[in-house]
Amino acid sequence: MTRVKWWGTGLVALTLLVLWAGLPLLDKALGNGGRPLAPGTVVSVGTERDGVRPITLTIPHGGWALDEAETSLTGNAELTSEDVVVNLNVAVPLAPFDARELWDGLGRIVALGGRTRLGARPVPIVTAHGMTGLTGTITGRDRAGTAAVFATDTLGATVTAAGPPLAFRSLAPQVQAMVRTLTIAAPWTSETGP
Amino acid sequence: MIRRPAFWLWAAVCAGGAWIALRGMDAAVRAFPVGAVVGGALLAPALAAGVWGLRRLHPVRSHRLGYALIAVAWGGLAAFGLALPANAAFHAVIGKAAGPDFNSAWGAAIAAPVDEEILKLLGVVTLALMAPSAIRGPLDGWGYGALVGLGFQISENFLYVLNTIVLTGATQDVNAALFSFGSRVIGGAWWSHWAMTAIGGAGLGCLFGRVSRGSATMAAAAFVLAMALHSWWDAPVLQGVVLLPVKGAPILLAAIVAYRLARRRYLSHFRRTVHAETVRGVLVPGEGHVLIHRKWRRKERWDVPTGEPRRLLARLRAAQLSLIEDGLGGLERDPRSTVRLRTDVHDMRHHLNSCPSPRRVA
Incomplete structure (x- = not known):
């Protein structure tokens, strides 16, 4: 026994x-697991096919780091600078969607944390590669930020950037420049406008 | 059972796991109520069917419902809830040590088998500590391991419903819930957590049945196999929906082989003990054939008057089955229990035969 x-x-x-x-x-x-990124570094997310991830974002300025603990490149990448956090996320539609639907959906996802909300009136944004999406503000108690969404028939990308108002204001031009470098690679690209 | 410390550990860890899981998913459930309700409504019958099926896989008598629910609760609340922070921390450690590229490819194949298989198997250990008679051999270990895994699988599938809604950009909640259920339950449930934990549980059952170097080796080998199969499933190889059955087949096959071996061992012990107890005069010739089949045990009750005689017959059969299973072993086995059960069988048979208009059970 x-x-x-x-x-x-x-x-x-x-x-x-x-x-x-x-x-x-x-x-x-x-x-903290932050890996400094040199200006010009391309961050790619999404499921890898033939060694390529479909969604890319280029880091235009120094001072940004990739948070390795919060990043899973198949689905998202988290970039930080000072107290500002930029999240690049992949959205995989089960049926074709457009940027407006993605914006509304992102609003619900942003509200999950309970600290911030997405603005209701987004405006069009065009990337350096000619892709059109929607952009708008993120507001919250002691938080300020911006968000952007891009949708194709087969893939979408969302970018959110938020931080303390002062820190965000000083980095807002860099965030805007970063968002404009976003690309969604073929064969996923078949753009659906806002 | 509630006097045993393992019961209070079980209760505390289930409550703690439920709290962690609720805190983690509460906001998403509120934000996506329709998807969450659809997901929950689809998963609830799957859970009920799974519990029913896994209990019925015992060849002689179903695993006790109370123990089955204890196992499912551990898997669905305790193991699942604690796996959330453990997995997140393990992934973060891998990401920091090996970089995000490696983490996104291999992180799940490294972290999940270690965290989740240990957490799930602790449910089988806890059940054995709470109720030592519940796990007396590999077949019990397999069954309760599968039930722990099923509980985990259902909770994880619910989390995946919410994750799929987020992955689709929260644009198609109902479609996401249906897609998640289709891919993870209809398409993927056959070789999921229940199968891996059943294999590990069968090994633990060997150890709990008889503590020896051989059974300890068997338990360790089964645990390593369960982790290896989990790792194989999460590894970035054979990806794509079409290849999922190919990837899942070794897991299902291993679970089936473990079940067949455990079942054969149980039935062989059963027949051996029936023969020995028949020679000893505790069982009457032919009684073993009735005992081994649920259907025959049910049918023989029809010949017995309702009320006390029928209740006595049911108790007699239960005592006989306990006597047969007693020889399998188990943690903290009472060496006097065999003698006590033999006396019980003798007394009950005597009472049954002295009932008015009895059916002779001798």
């Missing part, structure tokens, strides 16, 4: 504690 009533339970509790607290502690010990 093996008596395991107490030490067996203790062992289970210890293992749970290691997984629940140990890994987050290790993550914390490794620091």
Whole structure:
């Protein structure tokens, strides 16, 4: 007869504690995980096909870092500079969508965090490569920012940038320039205007 | 059961896991109510069908509903809830150590098998500590492991419903819920968490049945196999919907082989014990054939008057099955239980035969 009533339970509790607290502690010990990006660096997200990810964004200025802990290149990339956070996300439609639908959907996603809201009246934006999307403001308590969406028949991209009002205001031109470099590569491109 | 510390650990971890999961998904559920309701409505019957099917896979008597629900609750609340921060932290560690490219390709194949298989298997361990008679061999381990995995799978599928809504840009909530259910349940449930944890659970069942070097090796091998299969499933190879059955087949096959081996071992013990107890006079010749089939046990009750005689017959059969299974082993097995069960069987048979207009069970 093996008596395991107490030490067996203790062992289970210890293992749970290691997984629940140990890994987050290790993550914390490794620091913030920001990888500095040189101006001109191209960040690509989306499912890789033939070694290429379909959505790209170019970093136009220095001072930006890729948050490796919060980035999963198949779905999103998180860029930070000072206290401003830029999120580039992939949107995969199950049926064709347009930029207006994507803007409304992004509004619901942004509101999830409870700290910020998306402006109701977006305006058209044209990227350096001629792709048209929608852009508008992000507002919240002690937060300011901007968002943009781009939709094709088969793929969409959303960009949100937000931070403390002062920090965001100083970086807003850089964010706007970054958004204008966005591309959605063929064969996904079949643009649907706003 | 509630006097055992493992019960309170189970209750606390389930509550903690549920709180973490609720905190993580609450905002999304509120933001996408229609998709969440559709996803929940589709997954609830899948959970019920899964519990029913996995309990029925026991060849002689279904796993007890109470233990089955304890296992499902661990998988769906405790393991799932704790896996959320553990996986996020593990992914972050991999991302920082090996970079985002490696993380997006291999992160899931490294983090998920370690975190999730350990967390799920702890459910089988906890159940064995709460109710040592629940897991007496590989077949019990397989069954309860599968139930823990099923609970985890259903909770994870619900999370994927919400994730799919976000992935589609929150533009097609209902379509996203249907797509997620179709791909992950109809298309992918056959070789998912239930199968991996069933394999690991079968190994643990060997160990809990009889503690020996051989059974410990078996438990370790089954655990490593479960993790390897999980890693194989998450690895960036054979991607694409068409190839999913090819990728899932080894997992399903391993679970089926583990089940067949565990079942064969159980039935062989069953027949051996029936023979021994028949020779000893505890069972009467032919009784083993009735005991081994649910259908025959059910049918024989029709010949017995309702009320006390029928209840006594049901108790007699339950005691006989417990006597047969007692020899399988288990944690903290009481060495006097065999003698006690033999006495119970003798007494119940005597009472049954002395009932007015009884059916002779001897």
